Amino acid sequence: METQPGADAGMKGAHSYRVTLQPSDGCSAAAIAFTHSNHDDIASIVERLRASTGLPDTQAAALGVGLKLMSAVVLEHRRDPLFSGIHAALGDFIRALKSGP
Structure with a gap:
């Protein structure tokens, strides 16, 4: 999970994250990735x-x-x-x- 403090202008003092869930056991499921902003x-x-x-x-x-x-x-x-x-x-x-x- 990567973070960029204050990157979301819509939430004052927000931390912006890129969340990635990557299979690591060889299964063929696609990775899931999304961004999320949180005040914490x-x-x-x-x-x-x-x-x-x-x-x-x-x-x-x-x-x-x-x-x-x-x-x-x-x-x-x-x-x-x-x-x-x-x-x-x-x-x-x-x-x-x-x-x-």
Whole structure:
């Protein structure tokens, strides 16, 4: 995941990322790539998770990146019935994660 701080003029103080999911096991699936803007520095969040959760580095990275990508979509579409069942639970989980063990 590459980052370019402040690259998205539509979001003040945003970090812009190019996210790429590339198969590494020889499967024939095509790579998935997209851009994402977030007000948080996701790399810093991953480093904090690596230091505080006790998870292996790769799992802490997957958790941090996945959670930030998902929470951004849920927040943007918070009034959409598709996300009504997860919005509150996701907020509770993030608060618990931030407060530490």
